[in-house]
Amino acid sequence: MLEQKRSAGDIKKATRVSRTRVYELASLARQRGWRENEDMPLEVCHVLNQPRSGRPAISPEAIKCVLQVVVQNSTTRGFSCATIAKEVRKRGHEVAARTVWKVLTAAGYSQCKLTVKPGLNKFSKKERLDWCLAHENWELEDWKNVIFSDETAVQLGNARGKRRVWRLPGKHTISTVSGDGGKGSLSSCSGVFLIR
Numbered sequence: 001m002l003e004q005k006r007s008a009g010d011i012k013k014a015t016r017v018s019r020t021r022v023y024e025l026a027s028l029a030r031q032r033g034w035r036e037n038e039d040m041p042l043e044v045c046h047v048l049n050q051p052r053s054g055r056p057a058i059s060p061e062a063i064k065c066v067l068q069v070v071v072q073n074s075t076t077r078g079f080s081c082a083t084i085a086k087e088v089r090k091r092g093h094e095v096a097a098r099t100v101w102k103v104l105t106a107a108g109y110s111q112c113k114l115t116v117k118p119g120l121n122k123f124s125k126k127e128r129l130d131w132c133l134a135h136e137n138w139e140l141e142d143w144k145n146v147i148f149s150d151e152t153a154v155q156l157g158n159a160r161g162k163r164r165v166w167r168l169p170g171k172h173t174i175s176t177v178s179g180d181g182g183k184g185s186l187s188s189c190s191g192v193f194l195i196r
Contacts, residue, residue: 058103062093066103070166077165078114104166111164 009019030036069076069087079087081097081104088095095103120128135142 058095058099059093062088062095063103063107065091065093066095066100067107070104070109074165077167078163079166108168109166110169112167114163114165 026036065088066084069084069091070079071077076084076087081100084100084104085095085097088100
């Protein structure tokens with residue numbers, strides 16, 4: 001329509017493209033070599049943007065490698081995007097930390113707070129059950145001589161609750177601890193104390 005020398009108002013009515021955009025496209029076409037006074041046809045290359053090279057898309061092999069690193073073990077689930085990218089580079093795929101984040105979120109992963117619970121083996125479970133069975137017939141007066149304590153943890157040198165892991169929705173990664181709280185830490189679990 002521009003080569004037919006139609007007005008911007010007529011072009012707007014016919015195409016629903018704003019006048020401002022019509023003027024922008026005419027200016028862009030002139031910059032790219034279109035000569036409106038020489039009866040030169042207006043071609044697509046005069047108004048459309050050229051494809052940009054940009055960064056190449058990540059390969060399916062690299063995506064697979066990123067996911068393999070994350071699910072390798074409980075330690076790698078806690079890796080940052082930069083650390084995962086470093087691990088993936090060691091395996092021959094060049095990826096950036098931002099790319100790792102995009103791959104993981106596209107796969108449904110999100111960063112969640114690590115659930116830390118004391119590990120219970122079969123012996124510990126049996127001990128707890130035996131204790132409960134031994135005290136199931138206690139009277140109120142017996143329970144008045146019991147002090148229940150709640151779980152508490154004091155951790156020096158690290159911010160508590162800062163440890164996060166990559167997790168799919170509905171999946172839970174539980175780290176079991178037994179006296180492992182880091183440098184200068186003190187942990188105590190809930191307990192029952194009998195006063196005699």
